[in-house]
Amino acid sequence: MKETHKNNLENQGYNWVKVSQMLENTPVSDCEGKYPGYAGLWCKLIMAVTSYGMMKNTVAVIHGPTNCAWAVRNFCLTNYSLYYGNPFLHMPSTDIDQNDVISGGTNKLIRTLKEVDRDYKSEHICVFDTCSTALIGDDIETAIKTAQKDCIAKIDYISGAGFTAPALGKSIEETALRYAEMMEPPAEIIPDTVNILGQYKEQKRCKKSKYPDDGSELERLIEGIGLKVHRVLISGNYDYVKTAPQASVNIISCPTWGIPLAKKMQEKFKTPYINQAIPIGIDPTRKWLSELAKFTGKNPDAFIEKEVQELMPMFEKAKSLVQGKVALMECGRNSQTAFARPMAMARALEELGMEVRLFGLHPMELKAKTMDAEYFINEGFDPLILNGVYPYQQPINIKDLGFKEGEYLYFTQDVFPAPGDGSRVETSVHLRRTKGAPGRGVGFRGTKALYESIIEAVIMAENKVHPTLYDRVHGRG
Secondary structure (H helix, E strand, O other): OOHHHOOOOHHHOOEEEEHHHHHHHOOOOOOOOOOOOOOOOOOHHHHHHHHHOOEOOEEEEEEOOHHHHHHHHHHHHHHHHHHOOOOOOEOOEOOOOHHHHHHOOHHHHHHHHHHHHHHHOOOEEEEEEOHHHHHOOOOHHHHHHHHHOOOOOEEEEEOOOHHHOOOHHHHHHHHHHHHHHOOOOOOOOOOOEEEEEOOOOOOOOOOOOOOOOHHHHHHHHHHHOOOEEEEEEOOEOHHHHHOHHHOOEEEEOOHHHHHHHHHHHHHHHOOOEEOOOOOOOHHHHHHHHHHHHHHHOOOOHHHHHHHHHHHHHHHHHHHHHHOOOEEEEEOOOOOOOOOHHHHHHHHHHHHOOOEEEEEOOOHHHHHHOHHHHHHHHHOOOOOEEEEOOOOOOOOOOHHHHOOOOOOEEEEOOOOOOOOOOOEEEOOOOOOOOOOOOOOOOOHHHHHHHHHHHHHHHHHHHHHOOOOOHHHHHHOOO
16 A cells, blocks of 8 residues: 555554455354354345346245245335336245244145245246244245146245355355256257356346346347347246256356356256356456357457447546546445445456555455455456455445545445545446446446546546536436
């Protein structure tokens, strides 16, 4: 750390270290360790059900108390319906009470599954257990086999008991693997087809929307080199998911969701995968496409060259404005769990010549996202991150980091950006829309939108001008 950049947190035990150091030095969570308690803020049930919420014509049966069902339903209605436009997901519960905890709820689950199949007439039903039903050892798989005999809908099971995998990353990994269990061996392999794995939240591929999603941009890139997208997971109906192994190759969007599923599909169906993920920036997007093209025998040079040439004027302008500036990249202000996307954006900022500093990530949350961290470290990207004993829900004040106004650009994350008068680049999916660019910023068009946002932020900060409400809501006015 530069001598002039001492921060006000050093006497509290904070220091700047490489991501690899923080990952290596952070112990596993236990009741008596340095970081006692829960190694991940999100409940596994929430992560499991919200991934399933990407599928169509489905019903999620919550095998547990009504309180658990309401907690997940509230999260889906507020976080997802407001920000991601996913359809309403039916979530009936078995309404387990204290008597069922004593006597067992297996029969109640069988009865509920039959009633759901009769009343909802959905194509697919998925059972999610909770802490209470997992603790008493309800035999869910046997219940499903029993109910399946009298049900038309296909029934599957994804574990949602929070205590079984408290680390967020492990919860996601276990959930992702279950979708491979829904798949069937392919009757044929369709040439030149690609699955995009790990596309979580924005996956509707609205090509004609002025605010496209990441799936749309990734599909545009894949089609640009002469290939065709077969499946974007997690999305579609049950038939869409079960036929995913017909693709020639898998490529990855989010590493936490995508890499475990890719490995499982390779193991189970021999489907190969390209180990590139979350392409933001010119070189990462070029590499993401080039490795896919090399595997499939395509020549991507002309397409990539055209895309890069269109980006270069914006790249050079942004680069000239950020010379000598530090990129302060926050990693999830309210949840302190975001890591893959901040790292991908930080890699793109380093490409612009910026000195990157990440902050706002509890060490245990990094430990819970080991798969993300190891992916970027193996790719040769290992920036500085603020290490310390972070209190949950009490984010770091950027003024305490020791950088003066004009020395840095602050890149926000999640829904509660920090106040400040310096250059602030809104990268949160919740608060930022850019016309013609994917919300989470991947690909060449997402990279262009990042450059545009940097240019606008620097100019506005210098001119002391703030964007209008119209601009904030709709992108460029």
